Amino acid sequence: MLLRNSLVSNSLRATQVSLRSIYSSYNNTLSNRSYHVSMVNRAAAGAATANKQAIEIPDDIALETHTDVQAATKDQADQRSAASSDAEITDALTSGTTALNYAYRQDTGFGTRPIYMDMQATTPTDPRVLDTMLKFFTGLYGNPHSNTHSYGWETNNAIEDARKDIASLINADPREIIFTSGATESNNMVIKGIPRFYKKTKKHIITTRTEHKCVLEAARSMINEGFEVTFLNVDKDGLIDLNELEAAIRPDTCVVSVMAVNNEIGVIQPLKEIGELCKKHKVYFHTDCAQAYGKIKLDVNDMKIDLLSISSHKIYGPKGIGALYVRRRPRVRLEPLLSGGGQERGLRSGTLAPPLIAGFGEAARLLKQEFANDEAHINRLSKKLVDGLLSLEHTTLNGSALHRYPGCVNVSFAYVEGESLLMALRDIALSSGSACTSASLEPSYVLHSLGADDAMAHSSIRFGIGRFTTEEEIDYVIKAISERVKFLRELSPLWEMVQEGIDLDSIEWSGH
Amino acid sequence: MLRSVLRVASLRVSSPSSAMAMKSGAIVGSRMIHYSMSNRTPGAQFQKLQPIRFYSAAASNLSKDDVLTRVKDVIKTFNKNTDAEKISLETAFNKDLGLDSLDTVELLVAVEEEFEIEIPDKIADDLKTVGETVEYILSNPESN
Amino acid sequence: MAAAPSKTQILSLYRQLIKNSKQFTNYNFREYFLRKSRLEFKQNMLQQDPVKVNELVSKANEELAVLKRQAIVSQLYTFDKTVVEPLDTHHKKH
Numbered sequence: 001m002l003l004r005n006s007l008v009s010n011s012l013r014a015t016q017v018s019l020r021s022i023y024s025s026y027n028n029t030l031s032n033r034s035y036h037v038s039m040v041n042r043a044a045a046g047a048a049t050a051n052k053q054a055i056e057i058p059d060d061i062a063l064e065t066h067t068d069v070q071a072a073t074k075d076q077a078d079q080r081s082a083a084s085s086d087a088e089i090t091d092a093l094t095s096g097t098t099a100l101n102y103a104y105r106q107d108t109g110f111g112t113r114p115i116y117m118d119m120q121a122t123t124p125t126d127p128r129v130l131d132t133m134l135k136f137f138t139g140l141y142g143n144p145h146s147n148t149h150s151y152g153w154e155t156n157n158a159i160e161d162a163r164k165d166i167a168s169l170i171n172a173d174p175r176e177i178i179f180t181s182g183a184t185e186s187n188n189m190v191i192k193g194i195p196r197f198y199k200k201t202k203k204h205i206i207t208t209r210t211e212h213k214c215v216l217e218a219a220r221s222m223i224n225e226g227f228e229v230t231f232l233n234v235d236k237d238g239l240i241d242l243n244e245l246e247a248a249i250r251p252d253t254c255v256v257s258v259m260a261v262n263n264e265i266g267v268i269q270p271l272k273e274i275g276e277l278c279k280k281h282k283v284y285f286h287t288d289c290a291q292a293y294g295k296i297k298l299d300v301n302d303m304k305i306d307l308l309s310i311s312s313h314k315i316y317g318p319k320g321i322g323a324l325y326v327r328r329r330p331r332v333r334l335e336p337l338l339s340g341g342g343q344e345r346g347l348r349s350g351t352l353a354p355p356l357i358a359g360f361g362e363a364a365r366l367l368k369q370e371f372a373n374d375e376a377h378i379n380r381l382s383k384k385l386v387d388g389l390l391s392l393e394h395t396t397l398n399g400s401a402l403h404r405y406p407g408c409v410n411v412s413f414a415y416v417e418g419e420s421l422l423m424a425l426r427d428i429a430l431s432s433g434s435a436c437t438s439a440s441l442e443p444s445y446v447l448h449s450l451g452a453d454d455a456m457a458h459s460s461i462r463f464g465i466g467r468f469t470t471e472e473e474i475d476y477v478i479k480a481i482s483e484r485v486k487f488l489r490e491l492s493p494l495w496e497m498v499q500e501g502i503d504l505d506s507i508e509w510s511g512h
Numbered sequence: 513m514l515r516s517v518l519r520v521a522s523l524r525v526s527s528p529s530s531a532m533a534m535k536s537g538a539i540v541g542s543r544m545i546h547y548s549m550s551n552r553t554p555g556a557q558f559q560k561l562q563p564i565r566f567y568s569a570a571a572s573n574l575s576k577d578d579v580l581t582r583v584k585d586v587i588k589t590f591n592k593n594t595d596a597e598k599i600s601l602e603t604a605f606n607k608d609l610g611l612d613s614l615d616t617v618e619l620l621v622a623v624e625e626e627f628e629i630e631i632p633d634k635i636a637d638d639l640k641t642v643g644e645t646v647e648y649i650l651s652n653p654e655s656n
Numbered sequence: 657m658a659a660a661p662s663k664t665q666i667l668s669l670y671r672q673l674i675k676n677s678k679q680f681t682n683y684n685f686r687e688y689f690l691r692k693s694r695l696e697f698k699q700n701m702l703q704q705d706p707v708k709v710n711e712l713v714s715k716a717n718e719e720l721a722v723l724k725r726q727a728i729v730s731q732l733y734t735f736d737k738t739v740v741e742p743l744d745t746h747h748k749k750h
Contacts, residue, residue: 468688
């Protein structure tokens with residue numbers, strides 16, 4: 001009721017303002033643009049009468065914006081509105097034999113926008129985060145590095161508050177948080193910066209085969225600079241072997257980089273044990289926590305972590321911001337990627353972005369505040385989803401069942417091609433793996449490292465569950481997947497052979 | 513949604529000749545004042561809305577049976593385990609349906625949505641049974 | 657410090673939270689804030705300590721303010737409903 005009144009008066013005011021601006025534009029255009037005059041004239045005349053009789057609020061089109069960027073679902077919406085009679089719907093249901101006819105739920109009583117289940121790619125921005133950010137786009141626009149006036153102090157304070165919130169989640173000191181553009185930049189800073197700084201004495205980097213592309217590529221580029229890189233193997237659960245790691249550490253190793261939670265299969269590496277090993281051999285330990293930060297318990301002191309990468313948009317914060325934790329005692333030194341004004345302890349020059357950082361900070365604060373409730377919610381939904389999907393035959397969960405973050409569920413559906421399943425699931429936003437590599441049809445290198453064969457790697461789908469996922473959505477997903485996996489298998493000759501009891505391994509494939 | 517809210521609100525503000533105002537002239541006027549007052553001092557809301565009792569004079573034109581059926585539907589949607597057959601005017605939210613005070617608040621919000629009314633806090637706190645709720649809905653001329 | 661808020665005040669706050677959560681046009685945000693409000697109030701239903709109650713109420717008040725603003729933002733930029741949302745929940749009656 002409060003809201004209604006304030007909006008009414010606002011829109012009234014807005015109407016008056018816009019009328020006034022029509023007037024002034026009329027006067028301005030009168031002299032040099034005769035073409036417009038008649039139209040504007042009419043508008044102005046209308047405005048004048050409206051003003052006299054007062055208050056006739058036009059349909060305020062600009063106030064509510066229906067975002068028109070939903071091409072993917074638009075066709076479907078059109079189709080549905082066209083097929084409004086029951087008869088036509090039944091017709092569409094029965095006549096369709098292609099997979100795409102099964103790509104949507106066919107009853108018209110529901111919306112068309114897909115369920116978002118790709119939380120590892122990115123997460124929706126929490127409204128509370130947006131609320132924090134908005135004031136930095138309206139009033140608080142000072143440069144946080146301006147220390148001569150209050151505009152600068154305001155935004156600087158906001159940044160320092162955010163730094164505290166971000167640090168406290170991993171039990172770090174706020175001064176150890178360096179803001180970057182995201183986890184990719186943080187990872188690059190470490191993988192390139194540390195070896196470059198210590199290049200006179202150290203020549204060796206250790207990482208794993210299942211890292212995110214940005215770590216793998218950064219490491220590969222260091223090979224070109226004359227460094228040696230060891231890529232550790234993982235077992236079938238996706239975990240590294242600590243003995244293998246210890247054996248790989250050399251006197252000239254400068255950094256070990258192992259991700260905390262894998263972005264494709266969600267397995268959690270034994271961080272504490274790795275930290276102890278690195279400490280024992282006096283090697284820096286970096287961990288990419290883009291998928292782990294705020295979702296599993298992390299403690300840089302307990303786990304002996306020296307460097308830790310964080311991404312904001314994986315924790316319901318804004319995109320385009322992230323952080324790197326860099327230990328101060330004992331001090332970790334690295335060569336910065338960017339040269340400039342020496343902001344962020346000289347490690348990352350460039351003006352900080354207060355709206356993004358404040359949003360990032362709020363997202364971190366909320367993670368801490370909501371940790372228990374979020375965790376319970378995600379665990380419950382994850383269990384339901386895993387149980388539901390694995391109850392289908394010939395379906396396997398990829399990665400360790402024990403050491404995993406429940407919000408990332410990667411499942412292989414044998415005898416179904418992942419890409420065609422995704423095509424048949426247009427009403428659910430899913431991915432067969434990392435967003436960066438899903439443009440190519442290459443099977444996932446992560447699943448390959450687990451020893452999965454091409455077919456299994458091709459038939460895998462990743463489900464992401466987050467704070468905003470609902471039980472209703474999980475039920476829908478289980479039902480949709482079950483139906484469509486069955487449907488696609490019916491089309492598959494391999495499936496037919498399996499049903500007839502033919503061992504596929506005994507077949508000799510010709511050609512290719 | 514917002515747009516429709518705006519339109520409804522602007523109708524109230526802008527056209528005193530609307531049918532609704534014809535029916536209950538002065539009351540609509542006084543209600544407007546309460547809206548804007550509560551706008552400034554939200555705490556004063558309950559007291560200022562007291563005259564809403566006047567509405568019992570201009571009751572809604574829904575039938576009691578109809579209201580009861582719809583309240584039952586709301587209860588059923590709210591708590592799927594409820595046996596709709598057993599709900600009567602005597603059914604108490606707490607004693608018979610096992611709803612605590614928070615559940616009752618939520619149920620009444622759902623009732624408000626169903627009948628497009630606003631139940632003032634003070635009245636909502638006193639509604640303990642299906643019968644009392646039905647009576648209130650019938651007494652509110654805005655119900656539909 | 658002020659006296660602990662009355663039951664009526666707390667229920668009124670809860671009512672406001674529920675109503676404003678329902679104002680979100682985005683399905684996931686709407687469901688989340690409803691779930692969160694329910695859960696937190698139920699979790700603290702038996703809270704007796706007046707200091708703690710005051711703390712919880714003032715925090716809920718802050719969150720209510722955020723909800724009010726963000727519900728408006730959600731109404732300003734609307735999207736199609738998702739596949740689990742019924743298109744018309746209201747008034748199938750008469």
